[in-house]
Amino acid sequence: MRARLQLPQGASCFALEEARRRRAIEARVVSVFGGWGYQEIIPPLFDEAVTFDPSLASKLYTFTGREGTTLALRPDFTSLVAKIAAGRLAHVEAPLRLYYSGEVVRYEPPRAGRQSEFHQMGLEFLGGEGPAADLEILAIAIECLEALGVAEFVLAIGHAGVLTPLLDEAGLTSDDSRRAAVEGLGRRDPKAVGQALEGARGSETARRGLVGLAHDHGIRQSLDASRAAFAGIDRALLALSELDLIIEALNEAGLQGRVTIDLSESRGLDYYTGLVFRIYGRGLGFDLGGGGRYDSLLGRFGRPMKAIGFMLSLDRLALLVERLGGAASDEAPAASVQGPTLGDSVRDARVLRARGERVLFGGRP
């Protein structure tokens, strides 16, 4: 009987031109990371399942270790990097600028340009505080896309500190109603947000503000309009003024065309504490990556410090770059080597190789 040729659903495999294009993209992105002073970290392929973010628990590929502990293949990098920074790298003084590039796996059906196994390239600025760190991350993300020749892209930025006080003030106390409101906002669905708010007895401003974020472009996309809409909700206004500072600096740097405000952007409120963003490029219908500030994660591992990071999906970038016709091979064709004897062939090939040329070894006389 012939062996099955099919890979399991969700498994990734790349070869030939496709593999070359992915490595070319990876090299460019990683060189941008390095250019901003980030050093590589190569985290383990698996760790104890409890290390990873609880929101990913249902998507883990788990197995049992020799001592009976439940282990999991890594579903993302950030928790691992935070754990290593607090453990093995405890002696290295903060701030730490670290980047990674590698595969992660999540138990979910292939969808929207990625398999269950996919490749993330990202960085974590551990100990990065204030608007300076936020701007550094945004500037690096912008440069990565420029380096790949993506002409038209935009970073949609929001702030976790806007939504959390609105949910509190609106009187959404149960986890279920908060989740329903955030999911509704994520889908920009005013009906769903309205439903989540049913029975909430909090401030009228906060309730109207939440629904406004879903249906009013002004409140969602303009800091002035949102300031007016959230008047009196001080913590939300504070977050807006943080965003203001960032936008102003980006404008000053001539990057205004690269960012857009989206205050309904939440990316998981249990985790993010400040700036959040997603990256979109013309030619692909889903985001290319994103990131944000997560000031409370490192505390979980006993080394409390502020942090911000982002990641790019190599799989989606490869799709986009292919559509844009970019990252073509610029290598010269290999020279065919075939001497009168096998020994001559080997010698000739080595001479060419010493000059740095690519060879196609003919071998036989």
Next chain:
Amino acid sequence: MRLTVALSKGRLMAGTEALFSSVGLGFPPQDTRRLIVEAGDLRFLFIKDMDVPVYVEYGVADVGVCGSDVLLEAGSDVLVPLDLGYGRCRMVVAAPPERGFGGGGEWPPALRVATKYARVAREFFEGRGLSTEIVALQGSVEIAPSLGLSDCIVDMVETGRTLRENGLVVVEEIAATSARLVVNRASDHLNRTGIAALLDRLKAGLGVAATLQNVDRGA
């Protein structure tokens, strides 16, 4: 940037044409068999209703119109900023009355459900702690219980006439559905002006006041 709109040639078509025409957006004539048609500032794709959220999620279309029943079943990651109000229907569980389902009655331990909406049906009964066997059909679901193919069905009803004529009664309503405008996430940012203008025009056509009222009532 010309926006691409995905529509289905189904029961929502008349309502969509009326809405688009009422606010001065172009709409292609219906006498053509072409599936990609340009009209006014828009490009229209005519596809199967179940495919509308898929085209929009992948960004092949910037926006689309489909029933919320289709959205529930497809589970696509798209924005749903506008309830267009027409095409109102109900997604229900229906069964022969003699089975005595619903109203606090017992469900059999292993329920067989015939439906076009496998995902919706599974999630609904799982939410009740019931294990189900889904019999996935493409249409004429109403005849399944009388032929012994299933215990009940999950399907859309508008007037209930088809159910009655096939000896079924509604035992539970799963969701009230209507036509929704769906928008691609990337397009929402990359074509921000165009999408916002389209949304504003459609809202004007529906009457913004009515929309806000719905929101306030949490409808």
